[in-house]
Amino acid sequence: MLAKMTAKNQITLPKAIVSQVPPAEYFEVEAVGDRIVLTPVRVSKADAVRAKLDELGITEQDIDDAVKWARGRS
Known part of the structure; x- marks a missing residue:
């Protein structure tokens, strides 16, 4: 599934993906190799x-x- 990054480094997460994780307002963000990993946190x-x-x-x-x-x- 593709998501486009804006000029301000913003990405809208696809609803199909977000619905698979617990609801969260904040995400821990880390770079792992050439990937960006988002982990929902409360x-x-x-x-x-x-x-x-x-x-x-x-x-x-x-x-x-x-x-x-x-x-x-x-």
């Missing part, structure tokens, strides 16, 4: 936020300090 919004904070190196103490600063308490 990500809660909280997990996504925690992952972004980890990626940025923001700690719980940083968040506590920011909240105190915003509330006017140092």
